Amino acid sequence: MTIRQKLLVFIPVLVILANMVAFFIYNSSTKIQSSYHNVLNRMMIERQVIKVVEQTTNELEVYIRDRNEGVKANYTLQRNKLEELSLEITKLNLQEPIYIQVKNLYQLVQSYLKLLKQIEHQLSDPKVSIQSIPVAELKQNEQFINDEASDLIYEELNLDQSIYDRILSLTLELNRYGVALFVISVLLSLFVAFWLTESINRPLNKLAVAAQAVASGKLDYPVPEKETNDEIGSLYESFNHMVQNLRELFVKNVENLEKDKLVKELELKALQSQIHPHFMFNTLNVISKLAYIEGAERASELAVSVSNLFRYNLRRLDQPVMLRDELQNATEYFAIQKARFQDxxxxxxxxxxxxxxxxxxxxxxxxxxxxxxxxxxxxxxxxxxxxxxxxxxxxxxxxxxxxxxxxxxxxxxxxxxxxxxxxxxxxxxxxxxxxxxxxxxxxxxxxxxxxxxxxxxxxxxxxxxxxxxxxxxxxxxxxxxxxxxxx
Amino acid sequence: MTRWTRLWLLSALFLVICLIITIVQFFWTDKTIGSLVSNDGRSVVQGGDQPHVVLIGIDSQDEFWNNIHKGAFEAGKLFGYTVEFKDVPGDKQEELAATVNRYRIAHVDAIIVRATEGRVFEDAVRLAERSGIPVITIDSDLKSTIRSAYVGSYQTGAGMFLGQMVNDSISMGSSVGVIVERKSSIQQMKRLDGFASVLAGMGNSIADVYESNLSIVASIAQTERLVNDFPNLKAIVGLSNTDAPAIAQTLKRLGRTDIKVYGFDESPETLQGIREGIIEGVLVQQPYQMGFDAVRMISDKQEGKLTPSDHYTSVKSFTKKSLIAQEEGLK
The missing domain is CATH 3.30.565.10 (Histidine kinase-like ATPase, C-terminal domain)
Known part of the structure; x- marks a missing residue:
């Protein structure tokens, strides 16, 4: 596996692992929360029944007293609220063992509503005597609803006690697992991180040591064997190849140096054997003078030309000259050649x-x-x-x-x-x-x-x-x- | 592979295994919580449309009532009734009447109730009957026959039975102390009537009748009072189910083991007292049968069968001898 692949696999795995732990814990706590919410909601509905019935009775009494449309509207509003609430009761889960009490509560509310209908009907007749209106019965009914709902809330709490004890103990257990999960995943992350860095670092270090040794001139340092097939592996290969080339080059270099040394020595010897050119040039001048004295004018001229040619050739070759001098030299040269080729x-x-x-x-x-x-x-x-x-x-x-x-x-x-x-x-x-x-x-x-x-x-x-x-x-x-x- | 690499790999493997195990455990716990949470751990009722019977008793924790509940529950299962148990502690008739009224308005299909005395309660029963809800009294009956039926012991007979037991073990002309729940209780008075008549037939007499109000502390106090007031007592009889152990323990403490103790109904303490010999004998009713029969009677009524207005369950005596015989029989 290459380093790139390792990183691409393990970093996401570690991130997912860490997030998974967090998500698990979050998820289960959400579940528990929603259950608390459910139970609370049940009790809220039951409590609401008590409150709304009480308000409805109050509004009804006000309505009976005042008998106008305004208060009637208030009363009707309350009654509708109660009707809606009674529907809510039917939506509560029918659960052992309190479902009978939920049923009772529903029936009590229904009876109450029935009684309200009857009273409304009576009130629609303006001649009806207030005494014939069964307010006492209604109040009694209200009391029963209050009792039943209170009992129900009590039972809900009673019932939930054991369940919540269990949920609580399970939650504690879950928390322990969560902590364990966290610790293990951290340890695992450390392990993977160490392993990852080690798998990169160790061969690199080995290579660095070898490179340092080679750099300091130990070309015969044992070349490390590649252990992995990743990028470092190919680096090993290149390095080894390089060291190999370096060795060959070094051998060649030594050979060349030896050759150069020999050539230098030869050149030195050759130079030692050479006659000093100035000596040659002075000698030529002497020959020229001698030839002139002895009457060999042409020989004297030739000697001068050769002398001039030598002198010109002895100057520094890297300095440019005037064309005039160059032409002069060319003429001297021709003069010498002329002596050879004659006409x-x-x-x-x-x-x-x-x-x-x-x-x-x-x-x-x-x-x-x-x-x-x-x-x-x-x-x-x-x-x-x-x-x-x-x-x-x-x-x-x-x-x-x-x-x-x-x-x-x-x-x-x-x-x-x-x-x-x-x-x-x-x-x-x-x-x-x-x-x-x-x-x-x-x-x-x-x-x-x-x-x-x-x-x-x-x-x-x-x-x-x-x-x-x-x-x-x-x-x-x-x-x-x-x-x-x-x- | 070097030793170090192997160790490394093994620990990594170990960690991975730990991780997997923890994840599995975590999910399992999470699932358990989930199932608890999904319906708040409550089983949803199947067939919630069964006819609904309410059994209004005193105290579900009490051995006697617990057995009634068991009987009623079993009968409910058998005959297709949902039986609701409602405790009304004490015996204030207003409270009991209000409960009956509440269930009448809640449209239950039948009411089984331990009757108490008083016009308010009777009116409640009457109203229920009038709105078509049969009321069956259990264990304790009403004076009048406004209820549909009574299920329980024949109390006068039970009192006579107990009187017989006492007569058999004391010499003629002895005086006997009595502790009742309340003098106003019809059930207790019926027992007392039966008891007194049999006792008088043998020339024995009742020294006095004291009330315990179903309180253990009161039972102890009344026992001490009886012993103080009537040093010559040959026996003390408790007519309610909590009395006998309290009387026996008090007498034991006072060193008056010469006074014989009789009581009603079985409880672990009572049976222990009999085994120890500090309680002479008790009259045991059949609470399970009462509960069962009460529900069965409702079922019979609904099916249109003719039912008696008084359904008596049997009683039997428990003495040290019969208890040992029974235990040996079991062996």
Missing amino acids: RVKLISVFDDDALDQLIPCLTLQPLLENAFVHGIESMESGAELQLIVERFPSFVQITISDNGAGMTEQVLQSMLTLNESTVKGFSGSNRTRNSTGLGTQNVFRRLVLFYGKDADEGTLNRLIKIQSAENMGTSIILTLPYRNKE
Whole structure:
């Protein structure tokens, strides 16, 4: 049974139980009350007979004395009242042993009424002598009614005595049962309440202890077995499942940590084995000077270019630079490549001077040029041409890097223009041919998007970067950058 | 299941059982009260249209009258009469007459009454008879024959019977004291007449006649008076049913057990007195028979049968000897 069902069943049961007790006691006391009322009512009727007969006699005497319609009306009213009352007497239950007396009373009242009729008849004759009216007989009759009714009331009381003694003792008994019922139902309620709270509390406590243990890191704490099929039971199941997952996750985590540690160590070793780049850069400068002194001017220039490239690459990559510097760097890079490719390659660069203040992420152009070399021009025997065009438009700067090399398939083109992590990872990953900066085109694109766009999504990407390519015709990458300068 | 859970379940079960038992008890008591209350514990009369006879006696608590009631009640059941019992204590004729009048006006079908003397009472009887309600006197009769019938002992005869019993146990020429209920009571006087005549026949005499008025205290006082006034009494006779035990106990207290005691009618005290030997003998009437016969006579009258105007019930004597014989006979 679920907790909800338990509550839904037991709370109404307890409420009904408590109310039942109250209702029982109320009901029986109502019964007793109505019985008192009945007996009282009987006696009231009997008492009423005495009173009304007395009043009727009085009214009759007044009527005999005054003989006018007013008093006659009073008298008639009383007589009618008595007639109604005599009907009431017939409605009284005929009960042993007093029913004979009720009958007597009825007969006496009837005789009285008969006598009244006779007197009325006599009175309707104005010549009748008052002496012939049987007033004495009427009075005697009244006395008899009085006696009989009094006897009857006495008998009713007498009779009721024994019954009421019994009712009283039964009522006391009933009250005792009522109290017992109350006490038992209270005890039962307490029992059920304890049981209910216990059935909820105990497993919850157990779970809490287990949860606390797990929270404090004791993952090997024995998982409690679920005892019930209620909500707490399912909580147990979830908890156990969670602990299970936590254990697995923990094991994996430990593995990962170990892996990371190893990688870190390796990296450290790799760094230790690396030559300090500044040393390289100083050495290059010395080589340049030496070459110049010895008359190898071109070698000296190349050494300077390489030196400049190193210096540029050594700066902080997270700081934006002026387009001017970026172009300078691109030119240095081209100079180095030129030394390698000689006359096989030609650079056509057109710079709009207004655009040179444009802020741009560091190392944007060099990887793109490198890309053009690697994928476009490297395989060409001769006539390779690179174009680097910078144009200033009112709100943006357009940079076009184009080659007339091998070009790209549609598939490669599409893959370049996606931002998802796996591809980003892929470009920076080792499966790619490492280039000089260690940065792939996608890394560049991603940084551009992050730098210029509000949202790092495909829409921003497509707005900023366009790639046109055809196989054996060449590729052009067009960057449309919103104008931004230091101010 | 742990021990604790089992204990818990058992106590819960026990409570539930207690609850059920209490509820059942409660309902049972409630139902009993309900049935008591529904008609106030009174059985409703079946056939309340039976003819209605009223028996006007003295005191329902009295052994003698109680037996009359029983007889009348049984006869009523047998012949289809509702018998109402009405006590009029004392013997004021006005009160008795008023009661008779009341029942006449209440249109009862017959009146059985212990008669008393006086014009007022006689008038009431006469009125009842005139309005077609038969009046039957019981135990005590009227002088005149205005009533329909008398049912009871032949009082003169009963007095003579008692006289015979006394004569048999005392020597000739003895003097005997008498206590009566009232000298004005016809019934008592009839008994006394019979008694005196038989006593005189054997040369014995009545010292004096004192009244007890059906009061035990008066009986004791009158006994003391008789013993004081007439030290030579051989016997004291009580003519009403309460006298004999009072006389016997008084004589015993006074140490005059030589005086023999005679009385009327049986009561537990009287029978005890006979067994002890302090009461010599009593004359026992048949109250049950009186009651029964009175109602039967009314039934006979209604059916048009001829009925005697005097219906005497038998009397018998009770002495120590006859009492022992009777008890042995029962064994």
